Amino acid sequence: MSVISVVGIDVAKAHVDVCVLGSMGRLAKTDTIDARMLAELASVLVQREDLARFLRPLADAQQQWLAALVTRRRQLLTMLNAERQRLQITPAGLHPSIEAIVAAIKAQLDDVEAQMVGHMREHFGELDRLLQSASGIGPVASATLIAELPELGRLSRREIAALVGVAPMANDSGSSRGRRRILGGRFEIRRVLYMATLTATRHNPAIKAFYQRLTAAGKLPKVALVACMRKLLTVLNAMVRTSTPWGKSLHRT
Numbered sequence: 001m002s003v004i005s006v007v008g009i010d011v012a013k014a015h016v017d018v019c020v021l022g023s024m025g026r027l028a029k030t031d032t033i034d035a036r037m038l039a040e041l042a043s044v045l046v047q048r049e050d051l052a053r054f055l056r057p058l059a060d061a062q063q064q065w066l067a068a069l070v071t072r073r074r075q076l077l078t079m080l081n082a083e084r085q086r087l088q089i090t091p092a093g094l095h096p097s098i099e100a101i102v103a104a105i106k107a108q109l110d111d112v113e114a115q116m117v118g119h120m121r122e123h124f125g126e127l128d129r130l131l132q133s134a135s136g137i138g139p140v141a142s143a144t145l146i147a148e149l150p151e152l153g154r155l156s157r158r159e160i161a162a163l164v165g166v167a168p169m170a171n172d173s174g175s176s177r178g179r180r181r182i183l184g185g186r187f188e189i190r191r192v193l194y195m196a197t198l199t200a201t202r203h204n205p206a207i208k209a210f211y212q213r214l215t216a217a218g219k220l221p222k223v224a225l226v227a228c229m230r231k232l233l234t235v236l237n238a239m240v241r242t243s244t245p246w247g248k249s250l251h252r253t
Contacts, residue, residue: 059150062123067147069116073140074188076109116143133245134236136200136207144192145236153240160237164189166230190229197229206248207232 045051059067083102090098117139120128124146131142145152151163161167165185200207207228214224239246 062119063147063150066116066119066124066143069112069119070144070147073109073112073116076105076112080105080109120146127240130239130243130245131236134200134232134239135204135246136196136232137236138196138199141192141196144189148186149189152237155237157234157237160233161230164193164233166190166193166226166233193229193233194225197225197232200232201225201228204232206235 080102083098083105087095087098087102120139120143127146128139128142131137131145132139137145149164151160155163158167163185165187197207201211202208210231211224211228214227215221219227235246238244
């Protein structure tokens with residue numbers, strides 16, 4: 001079985017925008033209408049000669065469990081941050097209650113992270129070592145990429161950038177040329193890639209040099225950082241495709 005993936009949107013769980021429904025003459029929005037619209041989209045896609053590039057296999061049991069662990073870790077971090085924020089605005093008499101919850105969440109977080117590391121070592125050890133050979137990619141980034149970006153190494157550099165949402169999209173009309181910007185993609189992958197790139201701009205010689213060259217040329221820091229995210233992702237994509245650890249042969253500084 002497969003699911004259809006269109007520019008970073010998994011159709012099996014996609015949200016149909018109201019504007020899209022309106023353009024098709026439907027003013028109401030319900031789950032039934034959403035499902036019908038997705039079915040119409042699929043009926044068009046299956047007629048395309050390049051249908052294969054819109055499909056990705058369903059994850060196997062090991063990858064599904066890794067994705068569940070990654071998601072649970074993310075949920076626990078969200079809860080932990082929420083409790084820590086409450087600590088700042090809650091009367092001192094209630095601090096023990098919050099601190100008890102914080103301690104419990106930390107214990108659960110340690111347990112989930114231990115399971116995640118063990119599962120990675122058992123089932124994805126080679127791929128994990130390959131990804132972590134890139135300075136900036138740590139255990140969490142590696143686990144997230146393996147769990148939530150199975151297309152890594154299977155797509156072209158442009159396709160993988162568009163899928164994650166770090167490809168600059170045109171914003172032109174007639175003779176007007178608008179500023180390119182990133183759109184869509186997989187938010188959680190992009191968030192992890194952002195943090196990995198921040199580290200890489202400090203400790204990865206290739207990414208650091210690329211970032212400095214862009215900012216020296218007048219690029220805004222955020223624009224330069226997004227470009228570095230795209231560069232790091234495309235190199236990782238090449239590494240996985242060729243089973244080659246990080247090295248100068250895969251990138252130009």
